Structure formats: structure tokens, C-alpha cells
Amino acid sequence: MMDTFDLLAILIKVVAVFAIILVLIIASIIAERRVAGFMQYRLGPNRVGPLGFFQPFADALKFLLKEDIIPDQVNRPLYLLAPVITMIPAFMTFAVIPFGAPLEIAGRTVALQVADLNIGVLYILALTSVGVYGLVLAGWSSGSKYPLLGGLRSSAQLISYELAMGLAIIGIIMISGGLTLTEIVAHQQATSWNFWKQPLAALIFLVAMYAETNRLPFDLTEAEQELVGGYHTEYSSFKFMMFFMSEYSNMITASAFMVCLFFGGWDIPFVDEAALGNLGVILSVLAFFAKVVGFLFLYILVRWTLPRFRYDQLMRLGWKVLLPLGLLNVFVVGLWMAVTA
Amino acid sequence: MATVVKTYEPRFWDRIYIVAIAQGLLITLGRIFRRKDTIRYPEERHVPPQGYRGLHRLNKHEDGRIKCVACEMCQTACPAHCIDIEPSAAPWEEGEERYPVKFDIDLLRCIYCGFCEIACPKDAIELTEIYDFSAYARDDLVIDMDGLLKVYDLTKDGNVYERHNRGEIIEVPITR
Numbered sequence: 001m002m003d004t005f006d007l008l009a010i011l012i013k014v015v016a017v018f019a020i021i022l023v024l025i026i027a028s029i030i031a032e033r034r035v036a037g038f039m040q041y042r043l044g045p046n047r048v049g050p051l052g053f054f055q056p057f058a059d060a061l062k063f064l065l066k067e068d069i070i071p072d073q074v075n076r077p078l079y080l081l082a083p084v085i086t087m088i089p090a091f092m093t094f095a096v097i098p099f100g101a102p103l104e105i106a107g108r109t110v111a112l113q114v115a116d117l118n119i120g121v122l123y124i125l126a127l128t129s130v131g132v133y134g135l136v137l138a139g140w141s142s143g144s145k146y147p148l149l150g151g152l153r154s155s156a157q158l159i160s161y162e163l164a165m166g167l168a169i170i171g172i173i174m175i176s177g178g179l180t181l182t183e184i185v186a187h188q189q190a191t192s193w194n195f196w197k198q199p200l201a202a203l204i205f206l207v208a209m210y211a212e213t214n215r216l217p218f219d220l221t222e223a224e225q226e227l228v229g230g231y232h233t234e235y236s237s238f239k240f241m242m243f244f245m246s247e248y249s250n251m252i253t254a255s256a257f258m259v260c261l262f263f264g265g266w267d268i269p270f271v272d273e274a275a276l277g278n279l280g281v282i283l284s285v286l287a288f289f290a291k292v293v294g295f296l297f298l299y300i301l302v303r304w305t306l307p308r309f310r311y312d313q314l315m316r317l318g319w320k321v322l323l324p325l326g327l328l329n330v331f332v333v334g335l336w337m338a339v340t341a
Numbered sequence: 342m343a344t345v346v347k348t349y350e351p352r353f354w355d356r357i358y359i360v361a362i363a364q365g366l367l368i369t370l371g372r373i374f375r376r377k378d379t380i381r382y383p384e385e386r387h388v389p390p391q392g393y394r395g396l397h398r399l400n401k402h403e404d405g406r407i408k409c410v411a412c413e414m415c416q417t418a419c420p421a422h423c424i425d426i427e428p429s430a431a432p433w434e435e436g437e438e439r440y441p442v443k444f445d446i447d448l449l450r451c452i453y454c455g456f457c458e459i460a461c462p463k464d465a466i467e468l469t470e471i472y473d474f475s476a477y478a479r480d481d482l483v484i485d486m487d488g489l490l491k492v493y494d495l496t497k498d499g500n501v502y503e504r505h506n507r508g509e510i511i512e513v514p515i516t517r
Contacts, residue, residue: 038373043381203359305369306362 009110017094017114020289024296025248029056032300039304060241068237071143078141083235083242086134089127090246093253096120098182100266100285104278112266112285113182120181121169124257125162128212131250132158135214135221135231138243142234150230153311154221157211160318161218165208167326168201171333172261185265193269195262201329202262204322209258211314213250215299217306218314255295256288263291388502389470394453396471397446397484398492400464406433407490408465411441415457415466423450424457444486449479469496 030045030053037044046052070079100112117123132154139151172194173179176187188194195202211218222230232243259265266284276283309317354360380387389395400408411428427443457466469492476482484492495501 035373038377039369041372041375041378043377043379301366301369305365 005108013114021091021094021249021252024252025245026056028248028251028296035300036304063237063241066237071234073143074234075141075143078137082134082138082141083239085137086131087242087246089131090249093124093127094256096123096181097256097260098185098265099288101281103281116180116182119179121173121179139231144234146227146233147231150221150227154231157220157314160315161208161211164204164318164322164326167330168204169261171198171201171329174333174337181260185260185267188264189267193262193264198329198333200325204326205258205261207322209254213254214247215251216303217309219308220311220314223308251296251299252292255292258295259288259291386502388500389472393470394455394468396469396474396492397489398467398469398496399444399486399489400467400493401490406436407440408463409441410437410439410463412462414460414462418456418460420454420456421450421452423447441486444489446484448482448484470500470502
């Protein structure tokens with residue numbers, strides 16, 4: 001039964017979450033470029049606006065004003081559809097992420113989450129897999145050799161890490177007993193962060209997360225040096241920007257997912273948020289985004305530290321290391337539950 | 342010659358990679374806080390060391406007469422053939438009997454080797470520390486005698502970049 005209050009609350013949450021993602025995308029783009037500069041004893045872009053913070057706006061304007069080139073050899077419908085398929089799931093996945101403790105307004109409780117789906121974890125996994133279709137389609141429809149290789153790598157990469165990723169999550173679902181992210185966060189609040197209980201699963205998930213978002217050291221689908229940008233070689237202007245934004249959006253969602261699964265979501269250690277009322281809610285939101293920003297920083301740090309894995313090395317890592325380790329983790333968790341139950 | 346064969350046998354901790362990756366991340370993390378090498382040109386300018394070979398100048402005597410006697414030694418020594426001198430009888434009574442009426446250096450041909458400086462018997466031609474000069478046309482990058490004498494006035498009181506390091510434009514008199 002939805003009344004005006006609920007409708008309004010949902011609308012506000014949708015707009016707020018969208019705005020937060022956009023701000024985080026902009027912030028991570030400028031952070032990426034400046035931090036990369038700092039690591040290389042450079043300053044990075046610092047001319048546009050204070051500390052160069054308006055650089056992403058200048059970039060976006062440039063993309064909008066560029067000529068939109070569609071090569072002759074492309075498969076037009078699929079070529080135009082691919083960036084959309086990549087971008088929409090990238091923004092949709094954040095919907096099930098709980099980013100704060102429930103808020104109390106006028107005697108009513110508002111969950112700080114756009115939609116509390118009872119299959120939240122599966123929803124994220126499914127949508128991110130749909131996003132990969134965008135990359136594969138972009139590679140296929142471009143009608144050019146490098147994008148095709150990028151698309152092929154993308155699909156092969158998908159099957160080799162997603163299994164391990166799923167197994168890492170299964171361990172978490174086993175101990176929290178639910179597929180909704182709210183339950184998983186609540187379970188961690190009641191006990192302790194899943195990272196302390198299943199560090200191996202956290203590690204597997206972390207590695208798979210980098211493959212999932214096509215970031216170094218697993219950015220085989222882009223691989224500037226070998227594939228000239230891979231799947232988005234033939235894309236220009238706004239369509240390229242859509243790929244670009246979805247990459248950063250995926251990074252944010254993956255970081256948020258990681259925080260929810262292993263680092264207690266919006267939980268602040270040793271603080272009882274419920275006792276603080278709405279102040280606790282604000283603190284919990286801040287804590288959540290601080291953790292997300294921490295993981296985004298780790299993304300940048302890893303990108304500018306580690307070299308790219310070779311294609312066969314990724315396959316070996318996915319099938320011969322992560323998959324057995326994931327199975328081991330599920331087995332150990334099951335054993336431990338059977339013993340303690 | 343003896344051959345040194347270096348072998349690398351990865352130990353258990355190396356094969357796990359985790360420790361190595363953490364070490365690598367710490368290195369890049371530490372670099373963030375180090376001093377940056379960037380020089381914010383044109384607000385900041387690199388100050389070249391003594392002996393830097395940049396734009397040429399023609400030295401003057403204390404009374405303002407040109408030191409050059411148009412002997413064309415520099416023109417002969419120049420490997421790039423970028424110097425063009427036209428000698429004439431000096432108009433003044435005392436001092437050298439010859440002086441140049443035309444002294445052009447094509448700055449695009451010049452390779453800044455400094456041979457002209459070494460060849461000059463009168464220490465008249467010298468290379469200065471000025472490195473940032475530009476023009477909109479190739480013809481404008483030929484400096485004449487007038488310009489070379491102005492460069493002397495600009496550079497005689499020590500390094501230009503030490504005096505002008507606050508983003509102001511240095512007027513380099515290269516155009517004819």
C-alpha cells in the first residue's frame with residue numbers, strides 16, 4: 001500500500017542516489033588523474049577550477065562537442081545499442097545497496113536504499129553480467145579486429161572470474177542466511193564484519209571485483225598497448241563517454257557491494273547507531289561512503305602500481321587458483337557451521 | 342669472459358603474490374607524498390645552469406661600441422651555416438677598424454653547439470641562458486644585429502630567469 005509519503009520518499013531516494021553516483025564518478029575521474037600524477041612525481045591536471053576539480057566537466061564538454069563518428073563497417077543497431085546496454089545496468093545496480101541506517105521521519109521509518117529486493121545479491125550479479133554483454137556487443141558490432149579481440153577477451157574473462165566471485169559470495173550468504181543486502185549488513189552489525197570471519201572470501205571477491213570492472217591489472221578488454229582501447233576503439237564522442245562513465249559507475253557499485261558484503265555496510269565499529277537517532281543515520285551514511293571512497297582509492301592505487309596480467313595468466317588465476325580457493329572457503333564455512341550449530 | 346648466471350627461484354611467499362603486491366602498493370602510496378618534479382611554466386621557470394647554450398648575443402664595449410670586428414671566424418666555424426655577416430669599415434676613429442653592418446643568425450638552423458663562441462677572437466659572440474623564444478613565422482626566427490645587441494642588454498646583469506621568475510613575459514628581441 002503506497003501512499004504519497006512512500007512515493008515521495010522513493011523519488012527523493014532515486015534522485016539522491018543518482019546524484020551521489022554522478023558526484024562520485026566526477027570525483028573519481030579527477031582523483032584518478034591527479035593521484036596518478038602524484039605517484040609519478042607530477043602534479044596532474046590542476047588548471048581547471050580549484051585544484052583542477054572542474055577538469056571532468058571540461059572533459060565532458062569536449063566529448064559532447066566532438067564529432068560523433070560512426071564507421072562504415074559497423075553493425076548499426078547493435079553498435080548504437082552497446083553503450084546503452086553497458087551504461088544502464090551500471091547505474092541500476094546501485095539501487096539495492098543500503099547506504100545508511102533507517103531514517104526516522106515523522107514517526108515513519110525510511111530505509112536508506114532505493115529498493116530492498118529479496119534477491120538483492122542475485123540482482124547485482126545478474127545486472128553486472130548484462131553489462132558485460134554491452135562490451136561483447138560493442139566489440140562484435142564494431143566490425144574491426146581490435147574491438148573484436150577485446151569483446152572475445154571480455155566474454156572469456158567473464159566466465160573465468162564470475163564463478164569464483166559467486167563462490168565467495170555463497171560463503172557470506174551461508175552465514176547471514178539471506179540474499180538481501182539489508183540482512184547481510186544487519187548480520188554483520190549483530191556479530192562482526194564478514195572480513196574478519198572470511199578473509200579468504202574477501203580476497204577472492206576483491207580480485208574478482210577488479211576483473212568485473214575491467215580495471216587494471218585485469219583490463220584485458222581495453223589493453224591500450226595491444227588492442228588500441230579494445231571494445232571502444234571505434235567509439236567516439238558521447239558514446240565513448242557512456243562507456244567511460246559506466247566504467248567508473250561500475251567501480252563505485254563494486255566498491256559499495258564489497259563494503260556491504262565484507263566491511264559491514266554502513267556499520268560504524270563500536271558505535272550503536274540506533275541509540276544516536278537521526279544523527280547516527282547521518283554518521284552511518286558518512287561511514288558507508290568513506291569506506292566506498294577508500295575502495296575507490298584502492299582501485300586507483302592498484303591501477304598505477306600493477307602491470308596488466310597476460311590473457312592466459314588471468315585464465316589460470318581464475319580457474320586454477322580462485323575457483324579451488326572459493327570451493328575451499330565454502331567447504332570450510334559449511335564445516336564450521338555444522339560444528340557450531 | 343666469465344658468465345654470471347643469475348637464477349631466481351620464487352619462494353612460497355613470492356608465489357602467493359599478496360605480499361609483493363602489498364609492497365608495491367606501499368611504494369606508490371609513499372610516492373604520493375614526495376616532492377613533485379613539475380615546474381609550473383610559465384608561473385615558474387627552469388633556471389638553466391651557467392654555461393647553458395641558448396639564444397645568442399653580441400657583446401658590447403663599455404662605451405657601447407660592438408665588440409665584433411666582422412672577421413667571420415664564427416661564420417666559418419659554424420657547422421650549420423646559420424650566421425650571415427657583412428663587414429664594413431668602422432665609422433669610429435679609435436678602436437677596431439672593421440665592424441659588421443649585417444649580422445644575422447638563423448635560429449632555426451642553429452644547433453646551439455657553441456663553436457662560434459669558441460672561434461671568436463674578440464669574445465664578441467656568446468650563447469645566453471634564454472631558451473623560451475618563439476614566433477609565428479619561420480622568417481621571424483632570424484635574429485639580426487640589433488636584436489643580438491638587445492639580448493646583450495637583457496642578459497648582461499646575470500641570469501634572466503632568476504630575475505624574471507614570477508610569470509611575466511620576457512620580451513626577447515628576436516624579430517627583425
